[in-house]
Amino acid sequence: MSNEAKDLLGNVLTADERELLELYTRLKAMSARDDLPPVATANVKQAMVMLWNACNDLAIVHEEPGCD
Amino acid sequence: MSQTESPYWNPKTETLPKEQLRLLQLAKLQRLVDRAWHTSPFHRRLYEKAGVTPDKIKTLDDLRRLPFMTREDWMACQAEKPLFGDLITRPEDEAIRYHLTSGTSGRQPLRVLDSRKDWSWIADMWCYGFWGFGIRPDDKVFFAFSYGSFIGFWGAHYCCEKLGCLTLASGNMTTEQRVKQIVELGVTVVCATPTYALRMGQTAEKMGIDLRRDGKVRRVVVSGEPAGSIPAVKKMIEDMWGGKCGDTAGMTEIGTIMFFECDHQPGGPHIIEDHFIEEVLDPDSGEPMAYGERGERVVTSFGRGFIPLLRYKTKDLVQKVPHTRCSCGRTGDLYEGGILGRVDDMKLVRGTNVYPRAVEAVVREHPEVEEFQIILSRKDNVQDEISVKVELKPDQQDCWPRLQAQLGKDLADAHEGLRFNVELAAQGELPRFELKAKRLQDLRPQY
Numbered sequence: 001m002s003n004e005a006k007d008l009l010g011n012v013l014t015a016d017e018r019e020l021l022e023l024y025t026r027l028k029a030m031s032a033r034d035d036l037p038p039v040a041t042a043n044v045k046q047a048m049v050m051l052w053n054a055c056n057d058l059a060i061v062h063e064e065p066g067c068d
Numbered sequence: 069m070s071q072t073e074s075p076y077w078n079p080k081t082e083t084l085p086k087e088q089l090r091l092l093q094l095a096k097l098q099r100l101v102d103r104a105w106h107t108s109p110f111h112r113r114l115y116e117k118a119g120v121t122p123d124k125i126k127t128l129d130d131l132r133r134l135p136f137m138t139r140e141d142w143m144a145c146q147a148e149k150p151l152f153g154d155l156i157t158r159p160e161d162e163a164i165r166y167h168l169t170s171g172t173s174g175r176q177p178l179r180v181l182d183s184r185k186d187w188s189w190i191a192d193m194w195c196y197g198f199w200g201f202g203i204r205p206d207d208k209v210f211f212a213f214s215y216g217s218f219i220g221f222w223g224a225h226y227c228c229e230k231l232g233c234l235t236l237a238s239g240n241m242t243t244e245q246r247v248k249q250i251v252e253l254g255v256t257v258v259c260a261t262p263t264y265a266l267r268m269g270q271t272a273e274k275m276g277i278d279l280r281r282d283g284k285v286r287r288v289v290v291s292g293e294p295a296g297s298i299p300a301v302k303k304m305i306e307d308m309w310g311g312k313c314g315d316t317a318g319m320t321e322i323g324t325i326m327f328f329e330c331d332h333q334p335g336g337p338h339i340i341e342d343h344f345i346e347e348v349l350d351p352d353s354g355e356p357m358a359y360g361e362r363g364e365r366v367v368t369s370f371g372r373g374f375i376p377l378l379r380y381k382t383k384d385l386v387q388k389v390p391h392t393r394c395s396c397g398r399t400g401d402l403y404e405g406g407i408l409g410r411v412d413d414m415k416l417v418r419g420t421n422v423y424p425r426a427v428e429a430v431v432r433e434h435p436e437v438e439e440f441q442i443i444l445s446r447k448d449n450v451q452d453e454i455s456v457k458v459e460l461k462p463d464q465q466d467c468w469p470r471l472q473a474q475l476g477k478d479l480a481d482a483h484e485g486l487r488f489n490v491e492l493a494a495q496g497e498l499p500r501f502e503l504k505a506k507r508l509q510d511l512r513p514q515y
């Protein structure tokens with residue numbers, strides 16, 4: 001199981017952590033799109049940075065999402 | 069355990085064993101240095117000059133290979149390339165917030181920008197502090213804060229919205245209106261500078277309001293002045309408000325707080341070590357100081373993307389002690405007594421070192437004092453004099469001769485026998501403050 005997702009400390013992610021990471025990743029991808037109406041883009045970006053906080057605080061990711 | 073029962077905002081990292089915490093810091097540091105190198109011309113220049121590249125950061129000790137960053141460097145880069153210099157890593161139009169330093173010392177202010185993500189992180193750091201000090205979603209939190217361009221409690225406001233508290237802004241209110249609303253709404257948490265928390269308490273007294281009896285405040289969160297960790301100041305605030313007083317410390321350069329007092333209050337705030345590396349160094353030699361030794365805070369922040377801050381010399385004087393001093397279970401170390409003063413606010417008076425915070429600690433032991441000022445002057449162009457001007461509470465005028473003698477003795481005892489002139493000021497004569505209080509005037513000629 002060497003390709004299991006791990007946190008910055010090398011621990012395998014828990015099921016909840018995997019879900020948070022997945023939500024963040026999906027929101028980040030959506031934030032980068034330029035074909036959505038303003039109502040979707042702006043709110044998705046807001047949601048994305050909140051998920052970034054959870055993932056960053058839990059040492060799951062440490063990156064600049066760069067959505068704007 | 070339900071979420072409101074957790075004493076920690078982030079149980080996973082706040083209680084990490086120290087060696088794990090160091091690994092996490094290293095992982096974040098490596099990414100931060102790499103990012104600064106590639107996106108901030110300011111940092112690239114500093115590193116090239118020092119001969120260090122991102123691949124050189126292999127252990128946490130390699131942090132010491134990185135050059136210091138100073139406020140002077142930052143100001144110079146702003147002046148060269150207005151308005152923000154080449155420190156920033158992203159195009160200006162990606163920012164959602166602009167703030168600047170209060171510039172109390174008459175210098176050019178520092179200008180900062182934050183992205184959507186940075187701003188959200190800023191609020192999150194406050195969450196560590198507010199949650200750790202026992203603030204919960206059912207609290208009603210009042211911000212006695214001007215909501216201007218100074219960053220102050222801005223992040224804390226958004227933190228409370230995130231926590232789900234009833235969040236009360238009071239930017240345009242007078243002190244009397246603030247006191248009234250705090251009582252009327254049954255506010256449970258008040259946020260202010262220590263000076264202003266005292267002033268609101270004094271105003272309430274004058275309005276005939278007993279905050280302990282008429283109010284519901286159970287926490288006073290202070291920030292912005294070293295006085296927030298002076299036990300006598302805290303006691304005064306607690307006696308007035310009837311709630312526990314907890315200190316936090318932040319800075320515009322970081323955008324948020326780096327340390328906060330937990331609910332156990334072991335005598336100093338915990339450092340949020342999963343988001344910051346706090347070094348304590350000899351201000352002259354740059355050598356690390358041991359636990360319990362006083363030195364200058366040098367901070368590296370992992371959070372703000374727009375403005376990377378690495379090994380930033382803060383000029384704050386601190387004294388670090390191990391996390392084991394506190395029984396709360398957090399593994400972030402503590403700054404005993406909070407920020408003890410500034411490296412450059414030490415005054416030399418007839419051969420004795422005087423720190424304004426130390427004077428305040430003595431003066432505030434006397435609850436009869438309402439306000440005070442420290443004045444340095446030079447007599448006949450030769451002899452330096454230090455005076456403390458004291459304004460008493462309206463109902464305490466009779467204590468003056470006794471208090472004058474006692475204060476003179478206490479101040480001398482705390483300063484190797486240095487003689488202080490203790491003078492009485494008239495009611496309302498001394499200035500009052502809302503933000504950073506200025507209680508020292510150095511009238512000596514500057515050469």
Ligand SMILES: [Zn+2]
Binds near residue numbers: 331332
């Ligand atoms: Zn603690």
